[in-house]
Amino acid sequence: AQDTFRVYRIDRFSAVTVTDARFVRDEGFDLPGFWDARAAQFARSILRTEVTVRVSQAGARRLAYAGDRAAAQEALERADPPGADGWRTVTLPVESLDIAFGQLLALGPELEVLGPASFRARFSEAAERLRDLYR
Numbered sequence: 001a002q003d004t005f006r007v008y009r010i011d012r013f014s015a016v017t018v019t020d021a022r023f024v025r026d027e028g029f030d031l032p033g034f035w036d037a038r039a040a041q042f043a044r045s046i047l048r049t050e051v052t053v054r055v056s057q058a059g060a061r062r063l064a065y066a067g068d069r070a071a072a073q074e075a076l077e078r079a080d081p082p083g084a085d086g087w088r089t090v091t092l093p094v095e096s097l098d099i100a101f102g103q104l105l106a107l108g109p110e111l112e113v114l115g116p117a118s119f120r121a122r123f124s125e126a127a128e129r130l131r132d133l134y135r
Helices: 031-045 057-063 070-079 096-103 118-135
Strands: 049-055 088-096 111-115
Touching: 031 070, 049 057, 049 096, 057 070, 057 088, 070 088, 088 118, 096 118, 111 118
Parallel strands: none
Antiparallel strands: 049 088, 049 111
16 A cells, blocks of 8 residues: 555645645555655665675674664674674665765774775774874
8 A cells, every 4th residue: 555655745846736626534544654664765765885894792783873773783684693703794785985984983993894995994094093193
C-alpha cells in the first residue's frame, strides 16, 4: 500500500487551486509508520559511497551514533567477527567522504580508516595535526 502514495515537498508547490473534488481518508492508513519508512528510505538513498574501516569493540558500539544508524548496524552484521585483538573490519556506506570524515573522526582512536587511500591519508594528516597540538 505504501507504493500507492505519492509524496511531494511543500516548497515545490507553486500554486494550489481549491476544487469541489473530495476523497475518503483510508482509516487504516498509518501516517507515522508511512513517514518513518519514507524517511528511512530517503536516508539510505543518500548513502552514495563506501569506506572501509577497522573498529575496536568500543568503536563498533559507537559507530551507529556516527552516521546512519541502520546502515552502521547492517554493516556490522555483514562484517566478519572481531579478530583476536577485538577489532573488526567493516565496509560502511556513507553519504560522502567529507561528511563521513567529521562523523568518523569523532570515534578517535577506536577507528582506523583502511580505504579509500585518499580518505585514510586525510585521517593520517588529522592525527598528525592533533599530535602536534598536544605535544
